[in-house]
Amino acid sequence: MPAMLNCPMPKLDFDVITLGHGSGGLLTHRLLEAGVFDVLKNEHLNQQHDGAVLNLNGRVAFSTDSYVVSPIFFPGGNIGDLAVNGSVNDLAMCGAIPKYLSLSFILEEGLRMEEFWAVLVTIRQAADAAGVQIVTGDTKVVEKGKGDHMFINTSGIGELHPRADIRHQRVKAGDRVVISGNLAAHGMAIMSKRQGLEFETTITSDTAPLNHLVKKLLDQFGEQIHFLRDPTRGGVATVLNEIADLANVGVTLHQKFLPIDEQVSGACEMLGLDPLYVANEGIFIAVVDGSVTDDVVTQMRADGLGKNACAIGEIVGAHPGQVILASSIGGQRVVNYLTGDQLPRIC
Numbered sequence: 079m080p081a082m083l084n085c086p087m088p089k090l091d092f093d094v095i096t097l098g099h100g101s102g103g104l105l106t107h108r109l110l111e112a113g114v115f116d117v118l119k120n121e122h123l124n125q126q127h128d129g130a131v132l133n134l135n136g137r138v139a140f141s142t143d144s145y146v147v148s149p150i151f152f153p154g155g156n157i158g159d160l161a162v163n164g165s166v167n168d169l170a171m172c173g174a175i176p177k178y179l180s181l182s183f184i185l186e187e188g189l190r191m192e193e194f195w196a197v198l199v200t201i202r203q204a205a206d207a208a209g210v211q212i213v214t215g216d217t218k219v220v221e222k223g224k225g226d227h228m229f230i231n232t233s234g235i236g237e238l239h240p241r242a243d244i245r246h247q248r249v250k251a252g253d254r255v256v257i258s259g260n261l262a263a264h265g266m267a268i269m270s271k272r273q274g275l276e277f278e279t280t281i282t283s284d285t286a287p288l289n290h291l292v293k294k295l296l297d298q299f300g301e302q303i304h305f306l307r308d309p310t311r312g313g314v315a316t317v318l319n320e321i322a323d324l325a326n327v328g329v330t331l332h333q334k335f336l337p338i339d340e341q342v343s344g345a346c347e348m349l350g351l352d353p354l355y356v357a358n359e360g361i362f363i364a365v366v367d368g369s370v371t372d373d374v375v376t377q378m379r380a381d382g383l384g385k386n387a388c389a390i391g392e393i394v395g396a397h398p399g400q401v402i403l404a405s406s407i408g409g410q411r412v413v414n415y416l417t418g419d420q421l422p423r424i425c
Contacts (some may be wrong), residue, residue, distance in 0.1 A: 088112045095189040100219025110217065117198045118205070122178070122213035130213035132178055134237060139174035141165055142233035147425055150197070150227050152255055153267045156283030157230055158197035160359060160425060162204035162212075164310070165234035168373040170289040171306040171362060171371060173242025173296060176208060180233040181215035186225030197228065208287035208336050210234070219338045232372045239293065241300030248304040248326035253372040255329065255391040256364045258291065259284065260382045261314060261338045265356035275348065277341045284360030291381045295364070298377060305365035308358070310425055312416045315354040317363050318391075318401045319415045329396035331413065334406045337386045354403075354418045
């Protein structure tokens, strides 16, 4: 269902998106003026130019991503806040303080204006929560049947935190692997919606802006934070394999420490999915100096988005390039990259 609206949709002479809304003519003008520019207005976007002139200082991070989730509305969010939070989090994982986003829509002919409006409002709410401005963008319309309602592309720019030095070259044996929250919530929220699974409580996506929490960690621990990554597509297993490959180190993971909600775990089991490979949108992995592990976890848990944070493994000199899971019953197994596509159209 569309998100609840906090501001009324304007009275328009059209109820659905038509090909004319992508023509660049009068209908495009009406769509932008009555919707996009009004909801997302700020001093940069109000210029209504093809680009934006921005004030930035020092080193900057730049990121871009596209969002093709299906369905576009899901428990806990929709494609709009997913897009904003996704680009904000990508910048945060670079050690940057996000500042500005671009926003581009590819809309499918026949999309209801009510749905488009709900996404717009959510985008504004997500941008405000993250403390970023949307300063430029684009809108295109494709024929019915060629777009699956809506695709979104966002690009983001942020200023590097003065104490950030986030690089895989800094990962070393003796570092600890810390995760900020529960695994697999986003992927299972999408999958439960698709499969019509019902539980005692609804599984909701964890989509959220992580930049404020990351900034607190960098403020306090700075260079002792060696690497950051959000485990979206491919999940935690893929991120840990990337770390092992890039840094030529081994990663030992402890199953008993993996935080996962009971209902999410049950849904994974019902569908035959490994939560280590399921997408997340509101947690991140931090590789930190072993000496500050407990303090990092304590700092994370003091924040609502990090209340379930815990150390789940360590970086080792043994088995370089491999991730080894120590099971709860005492065995070990290799955790490889995700093979194939476990959850299509997840983000």
